[in-house]
Each structure stands twice: as structure tokens, then as C-alpha cells.
Amino acid sequence: MIAVSDLDVAYASAGRAMQVVHGVSLTVAPGEVVGLVGESGSGKTTIGRAIQRLLEPRGGSVSLDGTDITHLSRRELRPLRRRMQMIFQDPYASLNPRLTVAAIIGEACAIHGIGTRPDRAARVARMLEQVGLPEEAMHRFPHEFSGGQRQRISIARALIVEPAYLIADEPVSALDVSVQAQVINLLNQMQRERGLGMLFISHDLAVVQHVCHRVVVLYLGRVMEIAAVHALYAAPRHPYTQALLNAAPQPNPDRRRTVPALRGEMPRPDAPPSGCVFRTRCPHALPVCAMMVPTLTQVAPGHLKACLRDDIPYP
Amino acid sequence: MSDADALLRVDGLRTVFATPEGDATAVADVSFVLCRGETLALVGESGSGKSVTALSVMRLFESPPGRIDSGTMRFRERDGQVVDLVQASEPQMRALRGAEIGMIFQEPMTSLNPLITVGEQVAEGMRRHAGLGRREAAARAIALLARVGIAAPELRARDYPHHLSGGMRQRTMIAIALACAPSLLIADEPTTALDVTIQGQILELLRDLQRELGMAMLFITHDLGVVAEIADRVAVMYAGRVVEMAPVRNIFATPRHPYTQALLRSLPRITTGIAGPVDLVPIPGQVPSPLALPSGCAFAPRCSHAQADCREAMPPLLDAPDGTNVACLHWRELAP
Amino acid sequence: MSPLRRLLTRPLSVASLLMLILVVAGGLCAPWLAPFDPQRMDIMHRLLPPSSLHWLGTDDFGRDELSRTLFGARLSVLAGILVVLVSTVCGTVLGLLAGSVRRLDDLLMRFADALMAFPDILLAIALMAALGPSLLDVVLALGTVYTPRVARLVRGAVLVLRRQTFVEAAEALGASDSRIVLVHVLPNLVSPLLVQGTFVFAAAVLTEAALSFLGAGIPPPTPSWGNMIAGAQQYIDRAMWLIFAPGLAILLTVLALQILGDALRDALDPRLRRLT
Numbered sequence: 001m002i003a004v005s006d007l008d009v010a011y012a013s014a015g016r017a018m019q020v021v022h023g024v025s026l027t028v029a030p031g032e033v034v035g036l037v038g039e040s041g042s043g044k045t046t047i048g049r050a051i052q053r054l055l056e057p058r059g060g061s062v063s064l065d066g067t068d069i070t071h072l073s074r075r076e077l078r079p080l081r082r083r084m085q086m087i088f089q090d091p092y093a094s095l096n097p098r099l100t101v102a103a104i105i106g107e108a109c110a111i112h113g114i115g116t117r118p119d120r121a122a123r124v125a126r127m128l129e130q131v132g133l134p135e136e137a138m139h140r141f142p143h144e145f146s147g148g149q150r151q152r153i154s155i156a157r158a159l160i161v162e163p164a165y166l167i168a169d170e171p172v173s174a175l176d177v178s179v180q181a182q183v184i185n186l187l188n189q190m191q192r193e194r195g196l197g198m199l200f201i202s203h204d205l206a207v208v209q210h211v212c213h214r215v216v217v218l219y220l221g222r223v224m225e226i227a228a229v230h231a232l233y234a235a236p237r238h239p240y241t242q243a244l245l246n247a248a249p250q251p252n253p254d255r256r257r258t259v260p261a262l263r264g265e266m267p268r269p270d271a272p273p274s275g276c277v278f279r280t281r282c283p284h285a286l287p288v289c290a291m292m293v294p295t296l297t298q299v300a301p302g303h304l305k306a307c308l309r310d311d312i313p314y315p
Numbered sequence: 316m317s318d319a320d321a322l323l324r325v326d327g328l329r330t331v332f333a334t335p336e337g338d339a340t341a342v343a344d345v346s347f348v349l350c351r352g353e354t355l356a357l358v359g360e361s362g363s364g365k366s367v368t369a370l371s372v373m374r375l376f377e378s379p380p381g382r383i384d385s386g387t388m389r390f391r392e393r394d395g396q397v398v399d400l401v402q403a404s405e406p407q408m409r410a411l412r413g414a415e416i417g418m419i420f421q422e423p424m425t426s427l428n429p430l431i432t433v434g435e436q437v438a439e440g441m442r443r444h445a446g447l448g449r450r451e452a453a454a455r456a457i458a459l460l461a462r463v464g465i466a467a468p469e470l471r472a473r474d475y476p477h478h479l480s481g482g483m484r485q486r487t488m489i490a491i492a493l494a495c496a497p498s499l500l501i502a503d504e505p506t507t508a509l510d511v512t513i514q515g516q517i518l519e520l521l522r523d524l525q526r527e528l529g530m531a532m533l534f535i536t537h538d539l540g541v542v543a544e545i546a547d548r549v550a551v552m553y554a555g556r557v558v559e560m561a562p563v564r565n566i567f568a569t570p571r572h573p574y575t576q577a578l579l580r581s582l583p584r585i586t587t588g589i590a591g592p593v594d595l596v597p598i599p600g601q602v603p604s605p606l607a608l609p610s611g612c613a614f615a616p617r618c619s620h621a622q623a624d625c626r627e628a629m630p631p632l633l634d635a636p637d638g639t640n641v642a643c644l645h646w647r648e649l650a651p
Numbered sequence: 652m653s654p655l656r657r658l659l660t661r662p663l664s665v666a667s668l669l670m671l672i673l674v675v676a677g678g679l680c681a682p683w684l685a686p687f688d689p690q691r692m693d694i695m696h697r698l699l700p701p702s703s704l705h706w707l708g709t710d711d712f713g714r715d716e717l718s719r720t721l722f723g724a725r726l727s728v729l730a731g732i733l734v735v736l737v738s739t740v741c742g743t744v745l746g747l748l749a750g751s752v753r754r755l756d757d758l759l760m761r762f763a764d765a766l767m768a769f770p771d772i773l774l775a776i777a778l779m780a781a782l783g784p785s786l787l788d789v790v791l792a793l794g795t796v797y798t799p800r801v802a803r804l805v806r807g808a809v810l811v812l813r814r815q816t817f818v819e820a821a822e823a824l825g826a827s828d829s830r831i832v833l834v835h836v837l838p839n840l841v842s843p844l845l846v847q848g849t850f851v852f853a854a855a856v857l858t859e860a861a862l863s864f865l866g867a868g869i870p871p872p873t874p875s876w877g878n879m880i881a882g883a884q885q886y887i888d889r890a891m892w893l894i895f896a897p898g899l900a901i902l903l904t905v906l907a908l909q910i911l912g913d914a915l916r917d918a919l920d921p922r923l924r925r926l927t
Binding site: 033039040146148149176177178179180181182184185188189191192203204205206207209210211212213228229230233234243244245247248249250251252253254255261262263265266 | 360361480481482483510511512513514515516518519537538539540541542543544563564567577578579581582583584585586587588589590591592593594595596597598599601602
């Protein structure tokens, strides 16, 4: 299990530290797909990078199958990295343009001492087949492939070390719609076949619904709601989740909006509102919302929300 | 619609880019009509030619390497005169841009001049095209910023683009584009780079402004959800051609072209009743390169209904019921 | 289209490349190409204008100008190549350190700034005064002068590369720092270093000529384009071809290198590589 507890992450910006993640806790069980959803500035990408230890959190902890990895050094982390891999959003920037596909995917094996040199080529070929690419792709360079194919290469690179967990940071956001479906299906298949625990980071609620078992909703670096997929989409309890679901454009011209559109903009992370940070845009805000920071409370088993009000309906 | 209502009539537009590897056909034989007060959405994935079509209307692409090989784009000016934008001279185009045809782009950060204040950028167009004096233009700029929903416009007018959020920058771009009340607004993926909650606000703003000013809008996007919200009519583009054109309801209710059908099928939609990972229905293969378009129907290699005659010749836009046009030889056999 | 082919599509680049090949070949093959021994004096036939025997005439000691020019090319080419090697190797090492190790960055870059604050020639002269007059010393001096430029370039490139997603991906895989540098950073440095190399070559040729002209570089009688011009100064009224030969050689070589450098930069620019 990946267990994140009370995570705080801050970036140094122009001499000052700006905290972008506040007290976030979540878990990813083996074989479970957890969606991490939010708009820009929600901190979702930062959390993914913190879990992958591409940065060091300022507070809280991250543990991988019981081992606390929050402050481990690079050397100590190396053997553990085999269990947790990452795929990135930009299919063009995430592959070294000067290496062949074989070198890119094979590097993972080289780093972790998997297999011997001669049989590495065979492993790479097998992996390519599993992600739906021809074997001869091995000798070509990234720029010869389309965005969707490059994401497949990234997936191959991540999965060849046979990790137990995968952190996918917006893996399909930069792809065309028809290609998105191909890559989503591939991820679903890989996850099913290998029993991967996956953290699926995305801003696209429709995609998340087709990939995840559970969803964590973030706003301004804080958790607003956590629920199983069917509960979140059928009966969201937090006003922000309701607004997100409502705002997402749907391919249905006759659709009528059930919740008024959200006014205003996300506050700057260095000047968060007092109390509940969502209150400045919340259609149900009360004076007490400015005075108390809501904690995550349970509304049903497995369904948590960070809102002081219990009486908000979802039409 | 009658000729008097037609604001823009594009006929057989063909835009080509010269590359070291040969000519890349970005737009091949595109035709459509746009009337006053109506919104036509050009929808497609990357390589469909939708953005290049918009740039062609404004003649805003680099030439060389781009050039319009054939076609006409007849635009009705405010004074009633009709001008062919393909043949128009550069000074003529400059007179039209900003004054009668406005354009907003996807990435407001790169479309706004970082060294000039926001108010000044809005006022500039008014001074140049409407001949307003400095003070009057500045005052109108502030009013315009307020109209596009920017709070405290007098203060914001003195800000530089990097002080504003993404949503506010996009509103600024809209203000600049609409400063001279153009009759046609071209919007190239204006909400793609914005958060979903801001997206809704901007779309609502555009709808309001369009109603108020009675202008026509050519809206380019890859997002079918956005199309459902903003468009009156839709033109689906694939590999540089229009493959289906219909009123918005028809496109979603009864799509007739295999590509449109496949596209709609592959979309993940928010529904109730899903309790875990569910596979989608992808379109196999990928978009052909503009350097190597297949002979015959460009979609045939990926089409599950393709037949021998599909690969021989490019199907023209045929008439179908309910004001739909389909570029498919076998549309009748395909149940939408 | 491969970068080399792109380079060859422009006539100016092709011309520069040919010019360079000519100079390098001429210089390296000077011992076999030169019709006369460059040091062979013939006072009876001094200051002769170009003729069928002496294609570029003779200098004030009767030495064949063509042979001297060829050997001068040999010197300039050798010096240029060695300076590029020294400055590239040292500059890359220092740039890598500065880009990778935060604490060293400030120290190294301030040092580089200090060196770059001196005009190239002055710094070179000062170093030559401390070192002594020989080709090796010239290479050391000029190598020192141009290392900071390369170091800056590499440092900048390393800082940019380290933020690239594919480097992050390598980190996420568990790659060690040395692997990241060797496999991911260095190969992506080749292009900018190649371009910078041509400019350093050009600068080295020019500065060596200047040093030799001023008497602080290669001393006569060994022919260097610079000291040939120095010697020819006083005969400008009687035998101006003596200045033309080495002068034109410097001009054409440096020009060719500059044009080639620009063309290389364009040809290697990944953004210009594809349209789609």
C-alpha cells in the first residue's frame, strides 16, 4: 500500500516558500486505482511527484508497503523505486530524443540489474508487444512516433521492472480523443493483468470515471472529498465536487445545468482564504465557514468530505 | 438562409504548406457558409486542419511556406460589399482584421504583448480602426473590460498580462477582439488551456456577447462537450476535409459519418452507474500525415465499414436529411 | 531530413564547408603540398611579386610566400583544433559541475565571469607572458581564455536539461547522478558544443594571429599568419601581396567557420526539424 499521511509540500519561489499541498492524506491499496482530481493549482501533480520522491515533502509522510520513504536519500530509494513507477503527461518531453526506444525501455532493466544484456533485448521486445507496438520499434527514435505511441513507450518503460504501483500523471491529457481511448484501455488492461495499484492524476472527470475505483478531489492543495467512484458521481457531497461535475462540458446539447456555474477564480496559493478555502466561490457558504477549517468527516463508509455543512443536496 | 444573411462563404478552400519533404496539404477542399448571429463549430483532432482553416480566413499564416492554392472566401463587409479574402491584398486584410473580423487564440499568455498594459492593448484597436482619441479609447477600454467580467477594471487596465490569471487574460483577449464590434469572431480553442470551472464562465460570456452584438462566431475546438454547449451548427473535420456538417442536435443524435460515429463512441462520458474501471471504444490506427494522405477517403484505413470504392475517390459532401451533409459514399447503410 | 543534408541545402554553407576543408587539408598536408621549404631563404630573390615559380611571391628574406602560408595554415588549424579540444573538455567538466552541484555553481561562474571580463587578447597576452613562446603555450593560454565561454554554455544547457521530463523520468526510474549525466545530459550537449566549437575555432585562429602579430605568440621564423603580417607591414608599399596572402587566409578561414557555425546551429535545431 502507498500511504500518504498529512503531506505538506512547499516550493521555494522568489526567495519565499509557497506551500502548495496542505495536510493531504490518502492511500492506494494493491490492485486499487485511485483518482486524484483537481484543476490547475490543486496540487495534484505535486502530490504525485512527492510520492515518487522526485521532491522532498516539508511535512507529513509517505510510506511504501510499510517503509517510510519521506526522507530517504537517493541511494536508499533506488531499490524501492523498482516497486513504484511513474508515467508523465507530456509524451514529447518524457522520452530522451537521442536514445532509441530499446535504450529507453532497457535503461530501466540496466538500472535495476534485471536480466543480462543479451536477454534484455528479448524483454524489451516482449514488453513492446504487450503495449501494442511492433518489435522493430526498438531501433527507432521517439520523434518517429505519434503522441499515443510515445505514451505506450512510456508505459512499457514503467512496467518492464514489474512495479507494484504506478503513478500516472495526466497520461492521456495531451492526446487526441480517439487515441486517449486506446491508451486508457491499455492502462486498464495492464492494471488488471498485473494487479497494479495505481494513482491516476487527472483533471478530466469523465476519464477518471472509466479508470478508477476511488477518487480524491483536491482544491488549492487540500482534500475536499474522497469517495468510491459510483458514490462520487451519483451523489457528490462537497459543493466543489458538485461544481466540477456540473461544469464539465458533456457531448449532449440538450443537457441542462442542475447547479449554477461557479463564480470567481481559484485564490492564489500564497493568499488562501481563512477557514474553508473554497468558501469564496461556494454557493452554500455560511459565515462560520470563514472561521473554521473543515476536517474530513465521514458521510458513509468510505465516503469523506471536508465541509461544515451536512445538508447540501445534489439535484 | 438567404444570400443577404450569409456573412462568410468559404468555397473549396485548399491551404498547403511547403516542407523539405514535399507539400503538406493542411486544408483540402473545405466549404461552409456562416450567417450572422450563428455559431459554427469546426471540430476535429490534431491534423484535421481546423486551426489552419481559421488562420486561412484571417490570412494569418506565414506565406511562405504556407499558401492558399485554390478556393474563395467571400466575406460581406459592413457596408454591404463582398470581398474575396483569398484575393484581398494585405492592406485590405489589415483593415478588416480587428475591425470587422476578430480573433481569439488558445494561449492568452503568448497572444498578449507582455510589455504593454492590458488597457492599452484593448484601446489600441479602437484608436486604429474607429479613430477614437486617446482618452475616449481608454475610457471605452475600461468599459469593455467591465463588460467581459473583469472586476475593478480601472485598476486591471493598468496591469500587465502576467499579473492576470488565465481566465482574466482570456477575457482581455475577448475584449481586444470585440473592441470594434466585429461582425465575425474567430475563436481558436479559446477554452482549452483553461480550468473547467473557468471554461464554463468564458463560454457563457461568449454566448452573451454574441447575442448582444449579433455577431457570427467560427469556433474551433477538439472538445465535443464544448461544441454541444456553444454551437448552432457543426462541421466535423478529418485530415483537412469536412466529413460531416449538420445542426448541433443532429450531430449528436444522428451522426452519419463513420468518423463522427466512432469519435462519439470513443468519448468517455460522465454517467451514473459505473463502479470501477471500464474500457472505452477506441478508433484503431492514427490520423494520416498531411504529407501522405491516402487516395480516396482519408478515413477509409481506419473505417470498419470501408469498401472498395471508398479507397478509389474522395467522397464529396452529399446531402442527407435534416440539413446534414456527409462525405461518405455509404452513409445510407450506416445506422447512426 | 538529417541535419547534414539540411546543412548541405544552403549554398553558403556548402561554400564555407569547402573553404574549411581546403584550409584544413592544406594545413595538414603542408609538408607535402608546399613547393619550397618555408624557411629556405634566398636573398637574391626577395620581395618578388607572384610568378609562375612563386605563386604568391617571396617575402623580405626570399622565402616562398605560398609555402609559408600553407605552413601558417597548419599552425592555425593545429592551434584551433587543440584550443577547441582543451576548452571543450575543461569547459564541459566545469559546466557539468556548475550545473549539477549547487554550491559549486556560484563559485565557478563568478570565476568564469572574472576571466571573461578581460578582453580575449589582453588575457591571452598576459598568460603568454607568464608561459613562454611556443605552440603548446599558445594552446594553453587560448584554452584558458575560451574555457569560461564553454563552461557557461554547458552550465546553462545542464540546468535546462535537468528540468526536462525525460531526466525526471530517469530519476523516477532510480538512475544515479552519473548515469543521468552520461546517458541523458551529455548526448544532448553534443549539438550546442559542436556549434560553440566552430566559434571557438574561429576565435582561436583570430586571436592566435593577433598574438603572433603583436609578437606575443609564435615567434618568427616559424611562419604563422599573424607574424607574417607583422613582418610584411614595413613592405606594404613595395610588396603588398605579402599582407594579402596571410590576411586573406585569416579572413576566409574565420568567415567560413562563422558561417558554418550559424548553419550548423540552424541545422541542428530540433524545432526546425519537423513540420508536423
